[in-house]
Amino acid sequence: xxxxxxxxxxxxxxxxxxxxxxxxxxxxxxxxxxxxxxxxxxxxxxxxxxxxxxxxxxxxxxxxxxxxx
Numbered sequence: 001x002x003x004x005x006x007x008x009x010x011x012x013x014x015x016x017x018x019x020x021x022x023x024x025x026x027x028x029x030x031x032x033x034x035x036x037x038x039x040x041x042x043x044x045x046x047x048x049x050x051x052x053x054x055x056x057x058x059x060x061x062x063x064x065x066x067x068x069x
Contacts, residue, residue, distance in 0.1 A: 006034040007066035014063045022060065026050050033066060 001007055009031050012019050019028075026049040027033060036046040042058040 001035045001066060001068060003035055003037050005068055006032060007068040008032055009064060009066050011065045012063055013065065018060070018063060022064065025054050025056070026052065027064060033064075 009027060009029050011029055012022055012027070022028065027047070031049060034048040036048050036053060038045040038061075044055045044057050045061045046053055046055050047061070048054075
Protein backbone atom coordinates (compact mmCIF):
# COMPACT_ATOMS: atom_id res chain seq x y z
CA UNK A 1 0.00 0.00 0.00
CA UNK A 2 1.39 3.40 -0.93
CA UNK A 3 1.42 6.44 1.33
CA UNK A 4 -2.01 8.10 1.34
CA UNK A 5 -3.76 4.99 0.01
CA UNK A 6 -6.80 3.46 1.78
CA UNK A 7 -8.05 -0.08 1.91
CA UNK A 8 -10.05 -2.70 3.77
CA UNK A 9 -8.12 -5.21 5.89
CA UNK A 10 -8.68 -8.67 4.39
CA UNK A 11 -6.47 -10.75 6.68
CA UNK A 12 -3.74 -10.63 9.27
CA UNK A 13 -0.91 -13.13 9.10
CA UNK A 14 0.55 -14.47 12.31
CA UNK A 15 -0.43 -16.17 15.51
CA UNK A 16 -3.05 -15.30 18.09
CA UNK A 17 -0.68 -12.93 19.91
CA UNK A 18 -0.06 -10.87 16.75
CA UNK A 19 -3.76 -10.75 15.91
CA UNK A 20 -4.62 -9.72 19.47
CA UNK A 21 -2.05 -6.92 19.44
CA UNK A 22 -3.34 -5.53 16.15
CA UNK A 23 -6.96 -5.88 17.23
CA UNK A 24 -6.15 -3.89 20.38
CA UNK A 25 -5.01 -1.12 18.01
CA UNK A 26 -8.27 -1.37 16.05
CA UNK A 27 -6.80 -3.24 13.09
CA UNK A 28 -8.87 -6.28 12.15
CA UNK A 29 -10.36 -7.87 9.02
CA UNK A 30 -13.14 -5.74 7.57
CA UNK A 31 -11.81 -2.49 9.04
CA UNK A 32 -10.91 0.45 6.79
CA UNK A 33 -7.35 1.73 7.18
CA UNK A 34 -5.25 4.40 5.50
CA UNK A 35 -1.47 4.39 5.25
CA UNK A 36 -0.43 7.92 6.19
CA UNK A 37 3.33 7.54 5.80
CA UNK A 38 6.25 5.18 6.14
CA UNK A 39 9.90 5.63 6.96
CA UNK A 40 12.70 4.85 4.53
CA UNK A 41 13.38 1.15 3.87
CA UNK A 42 12.12 -1.01 6.75
CA UNK A 43 11.17 1.74 9.18
CA UNK A 44 7.83 2.22 10.95
CA UNK A 45 4.58 3.13 9.21
CA UNK A 46 1.84 5.48 10.38
CA UNK A 47 -1.62 4.00 9.84
CA UNK A 48 -4.94 5.77 10.36
CA UNK A 49 -7.72 3.63 11.84
CA UNK A 50 -11.10 5.03 12.91
CA UNK A 51 -9.69 8.57 12.82
CA UNK A 52 -6.70 7.71 15.05
CA UNK A 53 -3.10 7.63 13.81
CA UNK A 54 -0.88 4.85 15.10
CA UNK A 55 2.73 3.96 14.36
CA UNK A 56 3.62 0.31 13.83
CA UNK A 57 6.90 -1.34 12.97
CA UNK A 58 7.75 -2.85 9.60
CA UNK A 59 7.40 -6.43 10.84
CA UNK A 60 3.90 -5.84 12.16
CA UNK A 61 2.83 -3.80 9.11
CA UNK A 62 4.03 -6.52 6.73
CA UNK A 63 1.53 -8.96 8.28
CA UNK A 64 -1.50 -6.81 7.39
CA UNK A 65 -3.14 -7.54 4.03
CA UNK A 66 -5.66 -5.08 2.61
CA UNK A 67 -7.73 -4.66 -0.54
CA UNK A 68 -7.02 -1.13 -1.78
CA UNK A 69 -9.77 1.24 -2.82
